[in-house]
Amino acid sequence: MITTPSPTAAGPTTGLRQNLLFLYLANSSLSSAVVAWSNYDGTTTDPPEMDDPEPPYTSALAAMRDGWRVLQVSPLTAPPTGREFDLDYLKFEVILEKLEEVSV
Amino acid sequence: MKPTLTPAADTNAEHEAMRQLPMTQRSLGKEHLLNSLQMADFVSDGFLRFDELIPKDLCEQLMEELNAGLYGPYETEGAQWDEVWPEPLAAGKIFRLPAVRGIIESLVGPHPRYDHHCPHMRKGPDNGHQGLHQDAEIDPRSSGFDIQISLFPHDIGPDMGGTLFVPGSHFRKVHVSTIGRYQNVLGQVQTVCKAGTIVFWHTDLWHAGRANRTDSKRYMFKLRLNPMVRQLKLWNTDDLADPETMKQVVPILRRSQPWMGVENRIELMNRVKLWREITGDPTFDLNMYWTRTGNTPQQGYVPLPD
Numbered sequence: 001m002i003t004t005p006s007p008t009a010a011g012p013t014t015g016l017r018q019n020l021l022f023l024y025l026a027n028s029s030l031s032s033a034v035v036a037w038s039n040y041d042g043t044t045t046d047p048p049e050m051d052d053p054e055p056p057y058t059s060a061l062a063a064m065r066d067g068w069r070v071l072q073v074s075p076l077t078a079p080p081t082g083r084e085f086d087l088d089y090l091k092f093e094v095i096l097e098k099l100e101e102v103s104v
Numbered sequence: 105m106k107p108t109l110t111p112a113a114d115t116n117a118e119h120e121a122m123r124q125l126p127m128t129q130r131s132l133g134k135e136h137l138l139n140s141l142q143m144a145d146f147v148s149d150g151f152l153r154f155d156e157l158i159p160k161d162l163c164e165q166l167m168e169e170l171n172a173g174l175y176g177p178y179e180t181e182g183a184q185w186d187e188v189w190p191e192p193l194a195a196g197k198i199f200r201l202p203a204v205r206g207i208i209e210s211l212v213g214p215h216p217r218y219d220h221h222c223p224h225m226r227k228g229p230d231n232g233h234q235g236l237h238q239d240a241e242i243d244p245r246s247s248g249f250d251i252q253i254s255l256f257p258h259d260i261g262p263d264m265g266g267t268l269f270v271p272g273s274h275f276r277k278v279h280v281s282t283i284g285r286y287q288n289v290l291g292q293v294q295t296v297c298k299a300g301t302i303v304f305w306h307t308d309l310w311h312a313g314r315a316n317r318t319d320s321k322r323y324m325f326k327l328r329l330n331p332m333v334r335q336l337k338l339w340n341t342d343d344l345a346d347p348e349t350m351k352q353v354v355p356i357l358r359r360s361q362p363w364m365g366v367e368n369r370i371e372l373m374n375r376v377k378l379w380r381e382i383t384g385d386p387t388f389d390l391n392m393y394w395t396r397t398g399n400t401p402q403q404g405y406v407p408l409p410d
Contacts, residue, residue, distance in 0.1 A: 005129030022285065022286075022287075023291065024286070024289075024363075025365065026366055027366040032365070033365070034290070035289070035290045035362065035363040035365050036286050036288060036289040036290060036363055037287065037288050037362070038285055038286060038287035038288065039287065041251055047231045047232065047233070047315075048233075048287055050233045050287045050288055050314065051294070051314065052158070052288060053289070055290065059327055060300050085370050085374065086277060087275050087277065087367065087374065088276055088277050088281075088365075089276070089278060089283065090286065090289075091365075091366075091367065095174050100210045
């Protein structure tokens, strides 16, 4: 029988951990300006800093040049007919990753 | 005659009865209403902020009453707003101030419907940021809007995590915290203000409370109201026919937000739609956006004879 292991206390122990950076761009070009951003850092238990008025990078390309690996880029999709001028989520999302070694 | 509503009533007949209210029932002088430039600001940014509008003594009374538990999170949903919180309750006094009523009536008209309220009290210090969200369910309306009112009854310093708003986000149709992934949006504005500051906002505006890093308790009193009349020229429109006013309205409606990127034009088109609706002017446009996209001539072409 497969059992789900009991969760251990959250926090870094040892090994590789993901640090994810979400960048939202002004258009589909990876060199376009960052207009929104999030950082979900699996290497620390510290809460994310959310009060920085400036993005960590000017573009996704700038982040790549700093060692971030691109995991996913939003596909380009046409709006459904009749909804051409509706707005919802931020359109141009790039998810980037750094794998970092952690140790207690 | 003052109309009555059964609490939580939500029938078309009762809505229609409210819509038939004559505008003469407005009980306020025009001097208390918003002007067209302020309305343009609301259409553009999705909120209007008035610093230190509420007297300090009323703010103090409100906080005492909040501490005493006099305000649950909900009154009778659907009640007629005029009948909620009779004076001498502080909320009754505050929301009946002519300056406050004038703003409310300018946005949602006389005799709006009480939707709900919620006292937000957060004892610090904490590190927990609330995720970005839009209130309630997906708002499918293509015209019309509810308002929410956020009252800050004490000074809110930069470390107190006062409500953060994303200006211009009110045309985005999302669902509550489905946008919680977004931690920072360029141009977001966190409320830092003096006691008595009050913000009137389009209920679809993206917002979040931030961490209160102080030892103090943070108070914010939020109220949502529904319009019961068509939101058409409800403010003081005396200036609307003045060409000088429109010269100022246009750049306000064109004012971009840094997070909009390539979708800026579509944002502006949505502003045009709302401006058309609240002014009753279907010809208003910016940069010919709607004029161009709606151009499908039906006139036949008859070539000249050889």
